[in-house]
Amino acid sequence: MSSGLQLRLEKFLFGQEVPANGVIANIYALDPKKHKNSKRNVVIPVGSGSTFRSVEVEPGHYLVEAIMPSGDIISKEAEAVEGQWAKIELKGEHSAHEWHSWQNLLGNVQSSSGYFAATEKVSLPNYDVLLIDKPRLELQSGSARSRDVWRVLAAVSAQKGGNFPSLSLAPLQREHPIQTDAGTQLHSFNTNFHGDRTNLPRWYAVVVTPRTVRLSTVPCPWFTVEHEVNSELLVIRNADQSVGTSWVVQDTTLGTVLGYLANGALKVALDVANHQSALEMLFAKYQNPLGAAAGGYVLIGTMKAGEKSPWHDWIKNLRRDFKFLPDGAIQYAWLKLKQADVRKNRAEARNALFEAFDRGLPYYSLGLQWLLDGLTLLGEQDHEATERLKVVQRISWLADMSNLFTTLDLGR
Amino acid sequence: MDRFLVHQKKAAAAATHAIVIGAGDYPHLVNGSQKLSDYHDGMGQLSSPPLSARAFAEWLINSYENPDRQLETVALLLAENPATTFTNPATGAQLNPERANYSNVAAAIQDWARRGAENPNNLLIFYFCGHGVAQGSDMSLLTAEYGADPLAPLDEALDFRKFRLAMSRNLPNQQIYFVDACRASSDSLIQSQGYAGRTPVQVGQQSAAETPIYFATLSGEDAFGKQGEVSFFTKALIKGLNGMGSDNPEGKWLVTTTRLKEAIDYEVKRAFEGGVKRRQVPPTDELSTFVIHRLKSQPEVPVTVTCEPDSHNQQAEFSYAYQGVEKDRRTPANESWSIMLPAGDYEFRAKLPQGIREPVEKPVHIRPIYRKVIIEV
Numbered sequence: 001m002s003s004g005l006q007l008r009l010e011k012f013l014f015g016q017e018v019p020a021n022g023v024i025a026n027i028y029a030l031d032p033k034k035h036k037n038s039k040r041n042v043v044i045p046v047g048s049g050s051t052f053r054s055v056e057v058e059p060g061h062y063l064v065e066a067i068m069p070s071g072d073i074i075s076k077e078a079e080a081v082e083g084q085w086a087k088i089e090l091k092g093e094h095s096a097h098e099w100h101s102w103q104n105l106l107g108n109v110q111s112s113s114g115y116f117a118a119t120e121k122v123s124l125p126n127y128d129v130l131l132i133d134k135p136r137l138e139l140q141s142g143s144a145r146s147r148d149v150w151r152v153l154a155a156v157s158a159q160k161g162g163n164f165p166s167l168s169l170a171p172l173q174r175e176h177p178i179q180t181d182a183g184t185q186l187h188s189f190n191t192n193f194h195g196d197r198t199n200l201p202r203w204y205a206v207v208v209t210p211r212t213v214r215l216s217t218v219p220c221p222w223f224t225v226e227h228e229v230n231s232e233l234l235v236i237r238n239a240d241q242s243v244g245t246s247w248v249v250q251d252t253t254l255g256t257v258l259g260y261l262a263n264g265a266l267k268v269a270l271d272v273a274n275h276q277s278a279l280e281m282l283f284a285k286y287q288n289p290l291g292a293a294a295g296g297y298v299l300i301g302t303m304k305a306g307e308k309s310p311w312h313d314w315i316k317n318l319r320r321d322f323k324f325l326p327d328g329a330i331q332y333a334w335l336k337l338k339q340a341d342v343r344k345n346r347a348e349a350r351n352a353l354f355e356a357f358d359r360g361l362p363y364y365s366l367g368l369q370w371l372l373d374g375l376t377l378l379g380e381q382d383h384e385a386t387e388r389l390k391v392v393q394r395i396s397w398l399a400d401m402s403n404l405f406t407t408l409d410l411g412r
Numbered sequence: 413m414d415r416f417l418v419h420q421k422k423a424a425a426a427a428t429h430a431i432v433i434g435a436g437d438y439p440h441l442v443n444g445s446q447k448l449s450d451y452h453d454g455m456g457q458l459s460s461p462p463l464s465a466r467a468f469a470e471w472l473i474n475s476y477e478n479p480d481r482q483l484e485t486v487a488l489l490l491a492e493n494p495a496t497t498f499t500n501p502a503t504g505a506q507l508n509p510e511r512a513n514y515s516n517v518a519a520a521i522q523d524w525a526r527r528g529a530e531n532p533n534n535l536l537i538f539y540f541c542g543h544g545v546a547q548g549s550d551m552s553l554l555t556a557e558y559g560a561d562p563l564a565p566l567d568e569a570l571d572f573r574k575f576r577l578a579m580s581r582n583l584p585n586q587q588i589y590f591v592d593a594c595r596a597s598s599d600s601l602i603q604s605q606g607y608a609g610r611t612p613v614q615v616g617q618q619s620a621a622e623t624p625i626y627f628a629t630l631s632g633e634d635a636f637g638k639q640g641e642v643s644f645f646t647k648a649l650i651k652g653l654n655g656m657g658s659d660n661p662e663g664k665w666l667v668t669t670t671r672l673k674e675a676i677d678y679e680v681k682r683a684f685e686g687g688v689k690r691r692q693v694p695p696t697d698e699l700s701t702f703v704i705h706r707l708k709s710q711p712e713v714p715v716t717v718t719c720e721p722d723s724h725n726q727q728a729e730f731s732y733a734y735q736g737v738e739k740d741r742r743t744p745a746n747e748s749w750s751i752m753l754p755a756g757d758y759e760f761r762a763k764l765p766q767g768i769r770e771p772v773e774k775p776v777h778i779r780p781i782y783r784k785v786i787i788e789v
Contacts, residue, residue, distance in 0.1 A: 040659075
């Protein structure tokens with residue numbers, strides 16, 4: 001008869017559950033003579049549902065450890081008995097508010113006790129959040145976009161006072177923020193887009209604070225199999241008037257992958273994304289171009305030099321089929337730069353980097369960094385590359401690289 | 413022995429070569445011994461970096477173990493006032509580390525890179541602790557004489573992004589970078605029109621090496637900890653290497669790149685929850701998994717013992733025992749009890765006014781990364 005453990009991480013996620021691609025867990029056999037019975041990098045469900053992941057293990061005593069995207073670690077001992085399946089529910093810390101729960105899971109805001117201790121003496125008014133939902137041509141998506149996007153942003157960043165008429169700022173139409181407290185405010189976005197997914201609209205959120213005007217890529221439209229999901233922006237108003245912003249995409253397949261990716265845990269992100277072939281599905285179905293781009297960063301970020309793999313074609317297709325997406329072209333360039341030394345694949349990488357530049361601001365901060373690094377690798381003797389490098393570098397100085405999605409402080 | 417080396421021991425084949433830099437004395441920054449630079453940006457003298465660099469160098473010499481790539485060299489450069497000797501803990505030799513100014517740092521990096529390139533299977537370790545200024549993903553690591561030349565202050569800085577990028581196209585195939593610098597945001601980089609310092613290495617003609625980077629991710633001088641102490645990040649790094657970042661999939665305790673990151677992340681999170689502010693950090697652009705270190709003994713694991721509800725901690729006298737023998741106890745205090753223990757099985761108890769309470773798990777198995785022992789009251 002088989003025996004094993006049924007595992008899940010209980011954490012309130014505003015009534016949602018991530019049933020498959022949840023968080024990473026390790027199962028350690030505690031008998032030193034049976035250490036080979038341990039299992040590592042097991043993906044278990046997280047949320048407020050009732051789904052357990054069944055993991056077959058030999059009878060014995062085990063320690064189960066879950067590592068959350070936030071870096072938090074939760075562990076519990078468990079006994080596997082011959083012929084039985086033991087249900088083990090790990091319990092995550094509570095967030096300060098229910099509406100902080102996703103952000104807390106991903107490490108963007110502290111858990112309840114730490115948060116209230118940090119904000120008990122702070123009460124700041126909300127910052128204005130505006131939306132650019134009809135950006136001027138250079139900021140739009142699509143093949144018509146010109147390289148002028150960089151120059152527009154550079155020019156805007158030189159303006160003062162948070163007045164940027166050239167960006168066509170619009171007040172938010174729906175109720176905003178949807179939640180707020182003494183130190184944070186939450187905004188939710190959904191484009192309700194039903195058109196051609198090879199040419200998505202592009203939105204930016206603009207957060208106006210006493211110190212800066214922050215332009216942040218809205219990770220919308222973001223699709224799951226069924227529908228477009230909401231993307232939520234948490235604005236943290238610090239007592240020193242500095243601002244923190246972070247995004248959560250309420251995707252119950254890829255949401256936690258984005259958290260691991262944002263925190264640089266690329267190998268874990270890969271393990272979670274690969275569970276139940278979610279990553280393969282992402283590229284096979286092409287329903288969610290922005291999600292596929294996240295998958296591309298995970299794959300290339302963890303690839304070994306010179307490695308050849310079937311997924312390389314996915315990146316090629318991402319670049320070819322989604323011309324609005326700078327990130328696909330950047331990833332293709334880095335695929336080439338990692339497959340061989342710079343001289344061998346230089347021409348292909350260069351073409352892809354120039355194409356990415358012309359497509360505009362990458363959706364992901366990692367894309368901005370890779371574009372910068374890729375152009376740097378082309379060398380100072382390449383004047384066309386150097387010209388682009390200078391522009392990208394100037395924009396990158398405005399970037400808050402701790403954000404997963406490209407975020408620029410324009411009003412410094 | 414090369415003038416920058418504080419340790420040298422010939423390895424059999426592939427080897428590990430480390431360079432360790434700790435800059436705390438900046439004569440041209442606030443409260444420095446020479447003319448204050450116009451580009452000081454509020455940065456001043458630091459006591460922690462030389463101590464942190466010494467601690468890391470000592471750890472490498474004393475504890476580093478990698479059977480496939482034994483430690484062959486450690487280069488150490490310090491900027492401290494006054495300069496003091498470094499005692500090699502293996503040989504007892506008293507050495508005078510060279511000053512961590514740019515010309516020395518550049519020469520030492522070139523020597524280190526040359527040694528590393530001798531065998532593609534070598535491992536290079538780079539460690540810097542000191543001031544850093546950053547804009548976006550550009551980062552200047554400031555060497556001791558930063559600001560000495562008013563016309564070119566950043567000539568006394570290492571352009572870390574370009575340096576690491578160039579190294580990634582040179583041998584060996586695996587290199588690790590630890591950057592323990594407060595990433596102060598500075599207009600100096602913007603004013604310098606993209607010039608973030610010098611780099612002593614050019615882009616090579618090799619395929620991409622694996623070059624994981626570990627940035628200190630806590631903000632401001634808080635991240636350096638108390639005056640005269642090893643920095644928070646370096647403490648976390650050494651804890652990680654001493655076992656908190658280890659695992660034993662095949663029976664032996666190994667520290668890998670990914671497990672070390674999980675351990676450091678956990679320590680950073682603990683500081684963050686304690687009120688230290690996070691700083692902006694570029695996302696890690698790669699983190700491949702390979703073994704850094706093999707432990708010679710049981711890993712040291714951080715353990716937190718607490719009553720639930722935690723309001724009972726103030727009345728609880730905690731103690732723990734190993735193989736039936738009590739090893740330590742703590743008198744009642746407001747907070748939970750944090751200790752470091754070698755991996756193993758332990759018994760915990762809390763003596764409360766209402767009697768003795770113990771955790772449900774008896775004994776409690778302690779293993780990396782971390783264990784929280786909850787005693788329900």
